[in-house]
Amino acid sequence: MSATSPFDELLGSGFPVVAAPMAGVSDRIFRSIAREYGARLAWTGMVAAPSLLSGKSFPLDFGGESGVVVQLFGARPEEVAKAAMVAEAAGAAAIDINMGCPVSSVVSGGAGAALMLEPELAGKVVAAVKRRVAVPVTVKMRRGWDEHSPGAVAVAQAVAAAGAAAVIVHGRYRSQFCTGSADRQVIADVKRAVAIPVIGNGDVRSPEEAARMFQETGCDAVMIGRAALGNPWIFAACREYFKTNRIPPRPTPEERIAAAIRHCKMLLSHEGEGALCKMRRQADWYTRGLKGAARLRESIYRTGSFAAIERLLLEFLAACRAGGTLD
Numbered sequence: 001m002s003a004t005s006p007f008d009e010l011l012g013s014g015f016p017v018v019a020a021p022m023a024g025v026s027d028r029i030f031r032s033i034a035r036e037y038g039a040r041l042a043w044t045g046m047v048a049a050p051s052l053l054s055g056k057s058f059p060l061d062f063g064g065e066s067g068v069v070v071q072l073f074g075a076r077p078e079e080v081a082k083a084a085m086v087a088e089a090a091g092a093a094a095i096d097i098n099m100g101c102p103v104s105s106v107v108s109g110g111a112g113a114a115l116m117l118e119p120e121l122a123g124k125v126v127a128a129v130k131r132r133v134a135v136p137v138t139v140k141m142r143r144g145w146d147e148h149s150p151g152a153v154a155v156a157q158a159v160a161a162a163g164a165a166a167v168i169v170h171g172r173y174r175s176q177f178c179t180g181s182a183d184r185q186v187i188a189d190v191k192r193a194v195a196i197p198v199i200g201n202g203d204v205r206s207p208e209e210a211a212r213m214f215q216e217t218g219c220d221a222v223m224i225g226r227a228a229l230g231n232p233w234i235f236a237a238c239r240e241y242f243k244t245n246r247i248p249p250r251p252t253p254e255e256r257i258a259a260a261i262r263h264c265k266m267l268l269s270h271e272g273e274g275a276l277c278k279m280r281r282q283a284d285w286y287t288r289g290l291k292g293a294a295r296l297r298e299s300i301y302r303t304g305s306f307a308a309i310e311r312l313l314l315e316f317l318a319a320c321r322a323g324g325t326l327d
């Protein structure tokens with residue numbers, strides 16, 4: 001890793017919190033908002049190496065974005081390596097190899113979490129990518145496939161020996177998908193077993209939980225996923241908490257609705273009305289937990305345009321201000 005590696009900057013920042021890869025969610029707009037609120041790096045959702053090579057799936061259009069980690073999945077070392085070259089040429093700050101995806105269509109091809117069953121192959125994928133790109137190469141993994149197979153320690157050691165610059169450990173087995181709770185012990189075990197930076201991931205929903213993740217595992221950085229849905233303030237809150245030990249006030253309904261409209265507007269200007277499904281989901285996430293949000297959600301998923309979503313959100317805000325709900 002060179003002295004200007006994004007991971008050096010991340011670790012030297014005093015606020016090492018990053019935005020997780022979330023397929024279908026962590027697009028350019030999500031990433032840029034996460035970064036604006038304080039995420040030090042932001043991951044793309046996973047991209048299949050073959051479809052990146054065929055130019056089919058992934059608009060590698062980072063615009064002015066910096067600090068983007070492109071996550072690839074695949075099980076054929078040379079194929080993943082060639083895809084990594086495409087991502088690097090497009091401006092990726094680092095390449096991350098997905099060794100955690102649990103879904104059948106991915107693991108049936110030997111990729112994602114299936115690579116955790118074969119630490120040697122996992123190392124070969126990393127080594128092949130390392131040979132082809134100059135940017136850092138990382139691996140995001142799980143606790144293991146299940147409790148009977150090689151765990152994150154073995155896989156982390158294999159990929160570290162192959163030249164990985166950092167590993168991200170999500171403390172659930174593949175067999176758990178996203179159920180149960182994430183184990184922290186495995187992150188501590190990986191941290192003790194390898195000399196490269198370890199990024200802890202799983203169930204961090206607040207600045208206090210982020211601090212606990214650091215304390216309990218000794219990890220070098222924390223990755224936040226679901227808690228950032230409709231809630232980019234989580235990054236700013238972590239930063240504030242680490243600096244001052246104080247938790248900033250939660251955003252007001254006004255702030256949340258303004259941020260939802262802004263997020264949708266950014267999606268509209270970047271992707272047009274084709275981003276309608278994404279806009280509906282964002283509007284839903286940003287307003288979750290507000291009084292009357294369940295009723296709002298039903299209406300949001302019936303809308304057919306950005307203008308309709310914006311109108312609903314503004315009506316909802318007016319109802320919030322009046323102390324009532326939309327019904």
Ligand SMILES: Cc1cc2nc3c(=O)[nH]c(=O)nc-3n(C[C@H](O)[C@H](O)[C@H](O)COP(=O)(O)O)c2cc1C
Pocket residue numbers: 020021022023024025044045046071098100101140170201202203204223224225226227
């Ligand atoms: C909608 C969604 C999409 C996801 N897509 C990916 C992905 O493309 N690559 C990946 O490594 N993990 C993916 N994940 C897993 C997250 O990156 C993260 O490991 C997991 O949600 C646990 O962290 P959290 O508790 O902070 O959400 C996804 C999770 C969600 C909820």
